[in-house]
Amino acid sequence: MLRPRTHDHARGTAAREHRHGEVSLTIKYARTAARLAAGTALTTAIAIGGATAAHADYYDGGMPSRSWNVKAVGINDTWVGFLDTGRKNWNNAGAGANIGRTSSAKAEFTAGRYSQSWYGIYSPSGFRHINRVFKIKVNARTLERDSGTHMTEWCRSTATHELGHGLSLDDNPNTSKASLMKHSRNRTTVQKPQPYDVSEVKGIYS
C-alpha cells in the first residue's frame, strides 16, 4: 500500500521516518542517481528509465491529473474556508490545477484535534490511473498549539500544502528555492505555491 505523507509535520526529521516503501525507494534512487550524475537529468532518466525521473520531487500518491474534486467532511464553515483558500491558491497559481469542491467527490478533506504530532496528513488509496482517491486530515490541535497569533495563516498553509500532495508533489524537495512543500517553511508567510512548486506541477503533468 502507498504510505501516506504525514506532512506538514512539526519535525522534519520525524516526518522523514515515514519515507518508506516502493515509492520512496524510487525517489531515493533517483536522487542518488542524480548526485552520481552530477545533476545531469538525462543520465538520471536513463538510470531509472522513468518518465518522472526529471522530477525528484514527484510523489506517486498524487492524482492522475491536475483536475479533480474534493469533498469537505464534518467541518464547519471556517475549515471549509481553509480548504477553499487552498484550492484557490492552487487554481490561481498558473500550475494548470483545477481543484473543485463537490459533495459527491470521493476525495475527502477534514479536520479535527488529533493526538498525533503532524499538522496535516495526506493518505492516498487506490491506483493512480484507475481509482485514486485520498483523505486529508488537518490537525487543529497542533496548529493551534504552535501557530501563536497566526492560526489562520498556518491552517491555510497546511491546507494548501496537503492539496499539493494531490498534485503529486513530495515533501521537502531537494532545492534551495522556496517551496510550499518544505516542512521548514515559514507557515505565516508561505501559504501559497511558490514558483518552484508551480514549475514542478507543470512538469509532472505536461
Ligand SMILES: [Zn+2]
Ligand atoms: Zn506533506
